[in-house]
Amino acid sequence: MGTYILRRGLLAIPTLLAISIISFIIIQLPQGDYLDREIQRLEEEFGDSSSLTQVEELRERYGLNEPLWKRYFIWMGGFVRGNFGESFEYKREVHELIWDRIAFTLIISIGSLVFTYVAAIPLGIYSATHQYNWSDHFLTFLSFVGMSLPAFLVALSLMVFAFDIFGIPLFGLFSAYYEGAPWSWGKLGDLIKHLWIPVIVVGVNGTASLMRIMRGNLLDVLGQPFVQTARAKGLREIIVVGKHAVRIAINPLISILGMSLPSILSGSAIVSIVLGLPTVGPILLRSLLNEDIYLAGTLLMMLSLLLVIGNLLADIALAWVDPRIRYE
C-alpha cells in the first residue's frame, strides 16, 4: 500500500508538468496580450481607454515582450519555490488572491460531494427496495428532472424565486454585515446560512445520477443467490439489505468518486459565477478572458493538483473497501 501511494505520488509530478506546459500555451493562444485585452475591456465597458497611459512601458514591465518559453520558465521557476508571480489585473501577488478562494472552493465542493452521497445512497436503497412502488416512480421522476436541469439554471431560478417571493437577495457567501468582518461564531453561522444553497445546487446533478446508479446496482445484487441464502437463513430484511447487499452494491459508487471530482469542481465554478461566490471559478474565468497569465496558470495548476490528490484518495478508498483490488 505504501509503495503504491508513493508510486502514484511520483507519477503525479510529470502529469502536473505536462498540464502546466499545455495550459500555459493554451492561455496565450489568442492574439494579443493582457494589455490589448485591457484596452478592449475599457473601450467596451466605458467606451474609452484613455485612462491607460504608457502601454508600451507597462508591456516591458510585465515582461510581455519576452518569448513564451522564457515567460514559462520564469513562472515555473518561481512556482516550485512558492512564488507564483504577479497578477496583472489585480496588481497583487498571486498567492494573496488564491488561498481563501481555494478554501471556499474546497468547502463547497466537499460539501456537495458529501451531500450527493448522503442523499443519493439512502434514496437509491429506498428506491430499489420499493421497486415499481409509487414512491419509486416518484423518486425516479425527480432524479430525471435533477439530471436534466443544468446547475446554473437551478441557481438562477432559485435567485429569482427567492427574491420575488421572500425578498431575499441570494448571492455571495456572507451577508453585507459580516462581509469583511473578522471570524466569529456569528460569521460562521452566517456562512452556513449561505452555504447550503450552492452546496445543494452543485450537488443536484450528481445526486440524481448517483441515485439511479445505486438503485440499479442494488437491484442487481438483490437478485443474486447469496441474498436469497441470507433470507433463507432467516436474517432480518434490514440486515440482508444493509449488511450484505449494499456492501457489494456500493463499490462502483466509490470508483465513481474520483470521476465526479472534476464535474463538481467545474460545476461549482459556473454556479459561483451565477451566485457571485468568492471561489476560484469567477477569477479563473476572468483571468482566462483577460490573459492574466500567471494568475490563470496558477489557478489551473492548483485545480489540477486538487484533482490528482482527489483521484488518489478515491483509489485508496476503493482499495480499502474492496479487498479484491491489487496494487500491482
Added chain:
Amino acid sequence: MKRVKQILSMLCLLLLTGCAENRVEELTDYPNGLEAKEAPILAKRVTEGKLPPVEQRLPQNPLVAKTDFDGYEAPGPYGGTWHRFHTHPELGTWKMTAGYAPLIRWKFDASGLEPGLAESWEFNEDGSMLTLHLRKGVKWSDGHPYTSESFAFYYELCQDERHKYGAPVWCKVDGKPMAVETPDDYTLVMKFAGPNWLVPLWLATGFWWCNQYNIPKHYMNQFHPDYNPEYTDFIEFERQDRPYQNPRRPTLWPWRITKYEKGGFRVQLERNPYYYVVDELGRQLPYIDRVKTSLVPEPQVRVLKILAGEIDCQYRGMELRDLALYLKGEKKGGYQVRQWKSTAGAQPAILINWTAPEPALRALIREQRFRKALAYGIDRVKCNEIAWRGLLQPQAATVSQEGWHFADADGQKLFEEWKRADADFDIDKGNALLDDMGLTRRDKDGYRLRPDGKRIEMLMDVPSSNLNSQENDIGLIVQEGWEQLGLRTMLYTPPGAELSLRRTLGKFTISMHGEAEMDLFTYPDWVFPTLPKYWHPKVGKWYETGGEKGEPPTGPLKRLLDLYDAIKREPDEKQRHQYVRDAVRIHIDEGPFHLGSAARSPALLVVANHFHNVPNDGILGPWAIVTPATSYPEQCWIDEEKQ
C-alpha cells in the same frame, strides 16, 4: 489563594468598568450638527492629542465646494458609511467619484476650468511658460505639507531612464520636453519649447494625470534607488505608488484607503483628516466618515445588490437594459434611479477605415459618394428600436453635444446640422449615388462589382461583448441595409483582443466603437486624425510618430490636422473653439468619415433615499471631464436615522 481570587475579581471589575466607560464615551460629546467645523471622530482625536486642531489642518485659503447644481439640498451632518461597489480592482469608478485632486479642476458642467490645488495660474505672453500658484497649507493625509516639490519630483521621475514611464505627451512641444522650476514651495513654473496653451486642460483632465503628478516625495523616497541603496530598480517603487491600493501611501483624496483586501474585493476608506476642501460654512469636508466598496465583476450580482438596497449611492456600473428592473425595485430597495446624460454621439459608431488594407476598397472608401451611400443604408430608427428599446435617438455619428466647443447658439446650430448630415435611411438615394459612381455592373447574385470586376465585399468587425448585445444587433441591421445597396457585407467577430488590435493596426475595413468626447482639445482623435485609432489608424500613426510610421494625410485629413496644429498654437480660447467648428464643417461637407447608429443614452445612477446632495442631472460618460468627482461628492451626506 483567597487574596489572589480577590485581586483577580477586582481586576475583572476594573476591566469591565473600563470597557463600559469606553462605550459610554460617545462622539456626541463633541460639537455636532451644523455648528461642528470638523467630524466628531476627528475632534475626538484632536482632544486626545493625536491630531492637530482643524485650523492647522486646513490650508489658509481652503477650496470651497461648489453647490450651484440642481439637487443640492443643504450642508449636512458628519458621519455614516457609504456602501457601494466597484467593477474593477483598480477602482476606476471610485477614482472618477473621489480620486480627483488636480492642480486645476474641470467645472461640473464642463464649461471650463476652475482652481483646484492651484489657486491661480497664468501664461506668459507667447504661451511658452506657465506659472501655477499653489494653495498654501495643503497637507497630505499624513500631515506632511503638499508643495511644489511633488510635481518637481514627478517630473524628475519622468526623465529618469530607469523609471519605465516616460514624460507624458503634453510636456513636449515639437518633441522637446519642458523644464520645471520651483522658485518657492508654492510656485510651480513650467517652461516649454514653444506655445503650449492646452497644458492647464491636461492638468485638469482625467483622474489618471493628477494621480501621477501628485506624488508624496517624503513617503516614496524610501523606495527610490537613489535614496535607498536597498533597491536597484523601480519595481517596488511602482508597487507602493498606488493610492487606491496602498493604505500607507499618503493621498490628497477626500477619503484615504484603510483596507485593500483580497485583490480589491473588499476596500475600506476613511475620511482624510487633512482634506483641503470645505463647504460653504467653512466646515471641513467630507461629511461621510467611511466608505465600504466591494468588487463586483458580475453584472447580475450588481443588480441584486442594488435591488436589495445594499447600495447607498452608485455612479457607473449599471446597464441601461436593467432600467425597468431598477425602477420596479425602487420602493422595496429604498432608492431612487436618476438618469444623467451619457452624451454619447454614437452607440456604436460604424468606422470606415480611411486607410483600408485592400487597395480597391480603399479607393472606393475615399470617394465621398460611396461613404454617403453607406450612410443612407443604415436604418438608425431600427437600430434604436431593436438594440436600445427606443431609449436613444437615431442620428449621425458625432462627439458629445454638451461639449464646450458647441456651447453657444451658433455652436448648437452647427451641431444639429452635423447630427442630421446624411442621417436618413434612404436606400434609393444610396443606390443612386452608387450608380452615379459607375458601380452599375452586378454579378449573378445581384451584388455590385468593383471597377476591377470583383464583387464588392466588406468585412465588418463586430465585438463579441459579453456585456451587451447591442453591437451585434446593430451589425445585423447595418448588414441588411448595405445588402439592399448591392454591397456584400459580412460580419466577423474577432476572438479576444484581436478586435482592438485590428482597429489600432488598421487591418479592418469596417469596425465599431462607441463614441463620446467632451473636450476635443485634449482628446481630439474622433474629429482630428491624431492617433492610430477609430476611422484613421494609419494617418493617426503618422501624426503620432511625427511622420516616421503610418501614412501621410491627404485631402480633408490634411486640413483637419492643420486645424489641430493651429489649435495648439492659438492663444485665444474662443478662436480655438472656432477651429473645432471648422473641423466639424469639414466632417459635414466632406464626410461622413464614420457613421452613426443610435446615440445619447441616459446614464443610470442609484441614490438611496437617505443619501443627500446628489445632483439630479449631469454628465456621466466621457472620462476626461471626471464626473461625478467635479460635483464634489465629498459633500454628500447620509441621514443615519433613516439608513
